[in-house]
Amino acid sequence: MLKRSNRIWPIVMVIGLTLYIAGCKGKTEEPSGDQIQIGEFESLTGTTATFGSATHNGIQLAIDQANSNGGIHGKKLVLTVLDDQSKPDQAQNVVSRLINENKVVAILGEVASTRSMAAAPVCQENKVPQITPSSTNPEVTRKGDFIFRVCFTDDFQAAVDAHFAKDQGYKRAAVFKDVKNDYSMAFAKVFTEQFTKLGGQVVANQTYQEGDSDFKAQLNDLKGSNPDVILVPGYYSEVGTIAREAREVGLNVPLLGGDGWDSPILVKGAGGPGGALEGSFFSDHYFSTELTETNVRTFIQAFHAKYNANPDALAALGYDAANLLVDSIKRAKTATGPDIRDAIAQTRDFPGVAGTITIDANRNARKAAVILQIKGNIFHVYKTYTPEQVGQ
Secondary structure, eight states: OOOHHHHHHHHHHHHHHHHHHHHHTTTTTTTTTEEEEEEEEOSSSSSSSSHHHHHHHHHHHHHOOOOOOTTTTBEEEEEEEOOTTOHHHEEEEEHHHHTSSOOEEEEEOOOSSHHHHHHHHHHHHHOEEEESSSSSOOGGGOOOOTEEEOOHHHHHHHHHHHHHHHHTOOOOOEEEEEOOOOHHHHHHHHHHHHHHHHOOOOEEEEEEEEOOOOOOHHHHHHHHTTTTTEOOOOOOOHHHHHHHHHHHHOOOOOOOOGGGGGOOOHHTTTTTTSSTTTTTTEEESSTTTTOOOOOHHHHHHHHHHHHOOOHHHHHHHHHHHHHHHHHHHHHHSSSHHHHHHHHHHHHOSEEEETTTEEETTTOOEEOOOEEEETTTTTTEOOOOOOOGGOOO
C-alpha cells in the first residue's frame, strides 16, 4: 500500500498544479465572446453614500457613451457595481467577488482612501488594475503597481490649503481632524507642516470620529486658542454639524477643508444657504459648472440629460476614471489585467473634465486644484493652484 501511495502522489500533485495554473491563467486571459467585464465598488449606502452615488453616475454615463460609440473593438462593456456600504471590510469582500465571480478585467473605485486601501491588495494579488476616481491618501497607490488614481493626492491639496491660508493672511490656524480617518489624518499632518513652513502657526489640535454628533467640547477648546481659521479635513457627513456648533459656541472664523466636503447636502447640514458655512472655503478637484471648456460643457449637458441634475466633482472624477480606463483598454495589447495596467501607466495628457491627466511614475495624476468658496447653495471657484505653485 505504501509503494502504491508513492506512485499516486506525484500524479495528484500534477493534477493539482495544473488546476492551480489554469485558475490563475483565467484572471489574465483575453475576454472571450463579445463583452468586456468591468467592476465598480462604491459606497452606495452608509456614511458617504452621496460620494458613491455621484461617482457611480459619472462612471455609468461614461460606460454608456462608450457602448453607444461601438464599445471597444466591437465588444460591449458590461459594468457590474457592488455596494460596500461605506465599510472597508465590505470593500475587500465585494472586490474579491467582482474578480472571482464576475471575472472583471479592471476595477473602478473607491471614493474613500481607507476603502481603496482595503481593496487594493486584492487587485494587486490578482493582477487586476484598480483606478480610484478620488481617493487622495498618498498610501493608496503605494499598495502596488496595479493601483492608480485620476485625482491629486492629499499632500498636494493640503499644501494648497496651507498656501491659500497664507495668501489670505491667516497667521493662526487650528486643526480639527477625524482620528479614525486616514484621509483626514494625512491631510492634517501635511497642512501643519506646510503652514508652519510658510510662517504660520498651528495653535491648537482637536479630534473627533466619524459618526460623532456633538463637537462642542472640542470646539470650545479650539476657540480658546484664538485662531484665524480652522482646518476641518473631514467628510461632509460631520462638517455641517461642526460648522453649526462652532457658530453656536461663538467660534466665527472661516472653516477650511478639502474635497471631502464636496456633497450636495453639505450646505443643508450646516443650516442651509446663508448658514454656518457661508463664506468658508475648501479645496477641490479642477471641476466646476462655472468652467467653460468644451469637454466640460458637453459633459455637464450629457449628465443633466441623463440624471436631471448638475454633476459635482465626484461625478466628474468618476467619469474621468471610466473614460481613462476605456481609452487604456483600447490602447492595450490585449484586454487582460497586465496589459491594461501597462496602458494606464503610459497615459499622458488625457483630456479629463476634471483636469488634464498625466499618470506619473507613482501612478498618480498630476493636475491642478481649485479653492471653492461657499456662497448660498453654490460653490464658486475662488482661486486655482498648480503643483508648481506649491512646490510639487
